[in-house]
Amino acid sequence: MKIEFWGQEFKANLAIGIPGAFLIAIMSSMFGFGGGPFMVPLMTVFMRLPMYVVVGSSLLAIFFNTLMGTARHYGFGNFDLIFFLIMFPAAILGGFIGPKIAKRISPIAVKRVAVAGLLILALSLLGVF
Secondary structure (H helix, E strand, O other): OEEEEEEEEEOOOOHHHHHHHHHHHHHHHHHHOHHHHHHHHHHHOOOOOHHHHHHHHHHHHHHHHHHHHHHHHHHHHHHHHHHHHHHHHHHHHHHHHHHHHHHOOHHHHHHHHHHHHHHHHHHOOOOOO
């Protein structure tokens, strides 16, 4: 599949992207964590998309998973409307601003920040801190 973003064209391998996103959605739903930190490596490493494209699109990619999780939590009575009303606009705004910032920063620097975030997430999930 060809993707055009800010006047540049990229190829994305859907044969890797669709099953990968499906597995990430299942795992994040089962274990209760967001799929974003795993979608970023999927899109950058395996689908070979540049980081500044991935920054905003990763938020869109997990939107539908988040929507389903929110609906289920609402059904269980475990839903905080105030928190949702604060986080939703912030996520949309971040999806617009993130790619603009990432395009101006070195791709290696953006990847290093992503790796640091993944390490912090992993250590937190393991109970290290």
